[in-house]
Amino acid sequence: MKQSYDYLIIGADAAGNSAVGQIRRNDKEATIGILEKTSIISYGACGLPYAISGSVKSFDDLIHFDGPTFGEKTKSDVLLNHEAVGVDFDSRSVRVKTPDGEKEVSYGKLMIGTGAPAIRLPFVDYSSGRVFELKTVPDGRAIQEFIQKNGAKRAAIIGAGYIGLEAAETFREMGLSVAIYEALDRPVPRLPEGLSKSIVSQMKDHDIDFRPESKVSAVKDNGSEIQITAGEKTEAYDLLLVAVGVRPATGFLEGSGLEMQKGAIVVDRYGATNVDGVYSGGDCALAYHKLLKKPVYYPLGHTANKQGRIAGMNMSGEKIAFPGIVGTQVFKFFDRAYGMTGLSKQEALEAGYEIEEASAMRPSRAGYYPGSDKVKVSLTMDKKDGTLLGAAMFGPLDSYGLIDAASALVNMGAKADEIAWMDFAYAPPFAPVWNALISAAAKG
Amino acid sequence: MKQSYDYLIIGADAAGNSAVGQIRRNDKEATIGILEKTSIISYGACGLPYAISGSVKSFDDLIHFDGPTFGEKTKSDVLLNHEAVGVDFDSRSVRVKTPDGEKEVSYGKLMIGTGAPAIRLPFVDYSSGRVFELKTVPDGRAIQEFIQKNGAKRAAIIGAGYIGLEAAETFREMGLSVAIYEALDRPVPRLPEGLSKSIVSQMKDHDIDFRPESKVSAVKDNGSEIQITAGEKTEAYDLLLVAVGVRPATGFLEGSGLEMQKGAIVVDRYGATNVDGVYSGGDCALAYHKLLKKPVYYPLGHTANKQGRIAGMNMSGEKIAFPGIVGTQVFKFFDRAYGMTGLSKQEALEAGYEIEEASAMRPSRAGYYPGSDKVKVSLTMDKKDGTLLGAAMFGPLDSYGLIDAASALVNMGAKADEIAWMDFAYAPPFAPVWNALISAAAKG
Numbered sequence: 001m002k003q004s005y006d007y008l009i010i011g012a013d014a015a016g017n018s019a020v021g022q023i024r025r026n027d028k029e030a031t032i033g034i035l036e037k038t039s040i041i042s043y044g045a046c047g048l049p050y051a052i053s054g055s056v057k058s059f060d061d062l063i064h065f066d067g068p069t070f071g072e073k074t075k076s077d078v079l080l081n082h083e084a085v086g087v088d089f090d091s092r093s094v095r096v097k098t099p100d101g102e103k104e105v106s107y108g109k110l111m112i113g114t115g116a117p118a119i120r121l122p123f124v125d126y127s128s129g130r131v132f133e134l135k136t137v138p139d140g141r142a143i144q145e146f147i148q149k150n151g152a153k154r155a156a157i158i159g160a161g162y163i164g165l166e167a168a169e170t171f172r173e174m175g176l177s178v179a180i181y182e183a184l185d186r187p188v189p190r191l192p193e194g195l196s197k198s199i200v201s202q203m204k205d206h207d208i209d210f211r212p213e214s215k216v217s218a219v220k221d222n223g224s225e226i227q228i229t230a231g232e233k234t235e236a237y238d239l240l241l242v243a244v245g246v247r248p249a250t251g252f253l254e255g256s257g258l259e260m261q262k263g264a265i266v267v268d269r270y271g272a273t274n275v276d277g278v279y280s281g282g283d284c285a286l287a288y289h290k291l292l293k294k295p296v297y298y299p300l301g302h303t304a305n306k307q308g309r310i311a312g313m314n315m316s317g318e319k320i321a322f323p324g325i326v327g328t329q330v331f332k333f334f335d336r337a338y339g340m341t342g343l344s345k346q347e348a349l350e351a352g353y354e355i356e357e358a359s360a361m362r363p364s365r366a367g368y369y370p371g372s373d374k375v376k377v378s379l380t381m382d383k384k385d386g387t388l389l390g391a392a393m394f395g396p397l398d399s400y401g402l403i404d405a406a407s408a409l410v411n412m413g414a415k416a417d418e419i420a421w422m423d424f425a426y427a428p429p430f431a432p433v434w435n436a437l438i439s440a441a442a443k444g
Numbered sequence: 445m446k447q448s449y450d451y452l453i454i455g456a457d458a459a460g461n462s463a464v465g466q467i468r469r470n471d472k473e474a475t476i477g478i479l480e481k482t483s484i485i486s487y488g489a490c491g492l493p494y495a496i497s498g499s500v501k502s503f504d505d506l507i508h509f510d511g512p513t514f515g516e517k518t519k520s521d522v523l524l525n526h527e528a529v530g531v532d533f534d535s536r537s538v539r540v541k542t543p544d545g546e547k548e549v550s551y552g553k554l555m556i557g558t559g560a561p562a563i564r565l566p567f568v569d570y571s572s573g574r575v576f577e578l579k580t581v582p583d584g585r586a587i588q589e590f591i592q593k594n595g596a597k598r599a600a601i602i603g604a605g606y607i608g609l610e611a612a613e614t615f616r617e618m619g620l621s622v623a624i625y626e627a628l629d630r631p632v633p634r635l636p637e638g639l640s641k642s643i644v645s646q647m648k649d650h651d652i653d654f655r656p657e658s659k660v661s662a663v664k665d666n667g668s669e670i671q672i673t674a675g676e677k678t679e680a681y682d683l684l685l686v687a688v689g690v691r692p693a694t695g696f697l698e699g700s701g702l703e704m705q706k707g708a709i710v711v712d713r714y715g716a717t718n719v720d721g722v723y724s725g726g727d728c729a730l731a732y733h734k735l736l737k738k739p740v741y742y743p744l745g746h747t748a749n750k751q752g753r754i755a756g757m758n759m760s761g762e763k764i765a766f767p768g769i770v771g772t773q774v775f776k777f778f779d780r781a782y783g784m785t786g787l788s789k790q791e792a793l794e795a796g797y798e799i800e801e802a803s804a805m806r807p808s809r810a811g812y813y814p815g816s817d818k819v820k821v822s823l824t825m826d827k828k829d830g831t832l833l834g835a836a837m838f839g840p841l842d843s844y845g846l847i848d849a850a851s852a853l854v855n856m857g858a859k860a861d862e863i864a865w866m867d868f869a870y871a872p873p874f875a876p877v878w879n880a881l882i883s884a885a886a887k888g
């Protein structure tokens with residue numbers, strides 16, 4: 001381990017590794033060091049639910065590179081089990097906890113891509129062997145092993161966001177009963193209400209016990225099961241997954257002078273922070289929102305990759321501004337795709353827009369073609385001129401591409417009366433003449 | 445049958461019926477007459493290959509409405525087996541061949557939506573019971589019956605456009621051998637060469653005998669089989685399908701003073717022709733191309749529906765300009781989707797663009813997710829500023845939505861360096877972090 005690197009990266013996942021790729025492309029000679037507090041780098045966290053259920057065969061399949069391979073590929077030092085615990089921007093150095101004690105490592109330029117661990121609930125004892133999170137490969141392995149070894153039958157999940165839902169599907173596929181506790185009145189509240197309702201109806205179909213407006217007040221491990229109290233009721237489960245969101249991993253930066261908002265690092269469109277030579281991106285940082293025209297905290301895997309690339313480019317001599325995100329998301333829940341892009345109704349109203357809404361339910365393929373199903377698209381438009389601000393859809397899995405088309409339209413500021421006449425793909429095995437997106441736009 | 449209608453429509457399919465819907469919406473009292481030369485209206489011609497093979501159970505499933513039902517629904521007179529054989533625009537009347545002889549029908553406003561039958565080859569005797577076209581429901585039924593009754597085993601197809609390919613798939617599914625004669629050097633020449641090659645390789649996989657650069661010079665029915673001569677070779681088949689394109693059904697308008705280009709009716713962006721009170725749309729007419737900024741002949745089902753709607757709106761008091769097409773198309777060939785949108789390389793060059801091309805092959809889902817396959821996207825950009833002029837893709841069936849996203853981007857004039865950073869849907873069951881579209885754009 002060197003004491004000094006031209007480029008030092010903290011965190012060897014989506015953002016950090018994307019930065020390394022760009023730096024090495026632009027600067028063949030520079031020394032690059034990568035600090036990773038765990039022993040696993042570059043893994044597909046979004047694939048964890050599918051590895052637990054076994055539909056992805058091995059957790060190893062989720063890991064794109066091991067440390068040594070990535071180090072060799074990018075001619076960089078990948079320092080596993082090295083955790084950044086403090087920074088001194090004046091002396092351009094990072095304090096690092098290593099297996100052999102603490103060290104100082106100095107840098108020319110620094111990229112912080114430490115990501116975001118799961119939010120922890122204060123009343124939960126995470127040292128109980130029956131309480132789990134789902135963020136890392138070890139988290140996933142632990143859940144799978146626990147279920148297999150203990151023959152777990154009853155799962156509880158706190159949080160009906162998309163990670164909670166994906167885990168619920170996984171648990172049902174593995175034969176466990178599932179109860180989901182959600183403090184709000186519906187799952188995935190960014191979705192339009194109709195789509196949340198569709199999720200609730202799918203939960204019923206799959207015997208998932210959904211408990212909206214259920215604030216969990218106590219979680220107790222009695223040595224053989226987990227007891228969960230919500231309201232006046234206490235019920236017992238074999239395991240609990242807490243999936244109530246994530247928080248930026250920026251504790252080690254407190255007091256450093258780095259500008260943050262609610263713990264997330266503020267970056268400009270070049271990935272630069274307020275401190276000279278220090279860049280950031282990914283789940284530990286804000287991202288510029290194209291419609292809101294300001295940085296927002298919206299941690300998503302594809303954003304992390306792009307922000308990492310941007311930071312790497314600009315750290316190593318390029319000058320490329322990140323155009324910004326529109327917040328496109330998609331998730332699978334059993335046989336349905338749920339997608340959203342742009343502003344939700346709530347977000348649009350909060351941003352001061354007067355809005356108009358329109359939605360349409362249409363066949364996914366020509367109505368007569370085998371496997372034709374229903375797709376629903378909901379649009380949120382600027383009332384002033386019909387500009388598309390956001391869209392959401394649900395339908396069979398192979399209809400998810402409509403959210404990509406909607407994302408393109410939101411990105412480009414398309415208006416409803418343009419969209420209503422656009423020629424999207426039509427052929428009976430794929431789509432009807434008027435798909436749900438143009439049909440919704442025609443009503444807008 | 446009345447002798448006069450406020451609105452007279454010639455042709456009761458996509459364009460004509462779409463016009464009727466809009467006219468009735470805007471004008472509750474007007475009299476509407478619809479002349480249809482066959483006995484079948486409003487059918488999904490694109491579904492014919494799937495009804496022949498039986499994957500769509502019945503040809504009746506392709507028919508959205510029968511004449512009386514549509515007439516009742518729209519309060520119009522649907523006149524089946526009534527063929528327009530001449531027009532007199534001065535007296536605002538149409539000469540109609542009916543089962544009871546010829547009549548004159550006069551109109552206030554006229555909409556011509558006669559569509560486009562298959563092009564006929566001069567050296568082929570279409571009265572042979574072994575020669576087929578694939579454009580109408582009776583065409584489809586005739587092919588299916590012929591195969592079933594005669595135990596046909598050997599099919600020849602002239603033309604490797606998408607209808608020829610869809611029919612080839614159908615014939616292979618029904619157990620027939622298939623030979624395709626194509627005068628050009630590759631199938632579907634609007635596609636980039638690499639995609640044509642992929643089709644050729646699929647043909648091999650499915651034992652389809654593809655004969656590029658094969659000009660058929662003679663077709664002879666010897667009473668028990670069809671003999672096809674191309675070059676020096678003559679070979680025998682049980683049936684022949686001719687699928688070499690379509691031509692506008694406008695013969696009855698010759699000499700009428702209606703402006704046409706190569707037989708296709710010239711319409712403005714309101715669906716109006718050069719003759720006062722006469723509108724048109726669909727496969728018998730040109731359509732305004734958004735990129736080329738001029739009318740082109742590009743007969744496609746979804747365009748027909750839109751142009752019909754536009755004509756109907758503007759005939760009945762609205763003033764809505766058709767924004768134009770970009771020529772989006774998709775077709776299925778066995779387990780692959782082929783899509784294209786905007787200008788092909790050739791079209792872009794002919795339009796005077798200096799172009800830049802880029803393509804990328806990427807996983808269709810996260811690489812580790814079950815069923816992940818390969819998707820290729822090819823982009824054609826304006827060299828000057830990277831504006832996306834056209835895109836093509838192929839991949840597994842559920843990846844077709846990328847062509848809708850590309851269509852949205854072409855429609856909106858997006859530039860490669862914007863597209864490269866757009867956030868499209870990412871989740872392992874659907875797409876990788878960098879999909880083929882953004883990956884291709886990033887190279888552009």
